[in-house]
Amino acid sequence: MPEILRMFGMRFFFYSREHEPIHVHVKNSDGKAKFDILPEGIVLVKNEGIKTKDIKAAEMVLEENKELAIEKWNEYFGRSVYNEDF
Numbered sequence: 001m002p003e004i005l006r007m008f009g010m011r012f013f014f015y016s017r018e019h020e021p022i023h024v025h026v027k028n029s030d031g032k033a034k035f036d037i038l039p040e041g042i043v044l045v046k047n048e049g050i051k052t053k054d055i056k057a058a059e060m061v062l063e064e065n066k067e068l069a070i071e072k073w074n075e076y077f078g079r080s081v082y083n084e085d086f
Helices: 052-064 066-077 081-085
Strands: 003-007 010-013 023-027 032-038 041-048
Touching (some): 010 052, 032 052, 032 066
Antiparallel strands (some): 003 010, 010 023, 032 041
16 A cells, blocks of 8 residues: 655555545554545545544644645556646
8 A cells, every 4th residue: 555654643645546536545553534635725535543643643644734635645656637736
């Protein structure tokens, strides 16, 4: 599973067999979450146990590293038509 980065005790990654829209999974010691990366911003899709303060931190990290996440996705899966909006 390709990792994008680790920060604040959280691991940001995607699985090797993913689907669009571009999204990032986040895991920490409390649980896991999934965020979509859309042209209009970062959207929380699912949270399974991560504390609210950590979800906000994860969203902030993804906002600041949106281009990196898109770049890593494109490197792994190839350029996507979906990404033309970015």
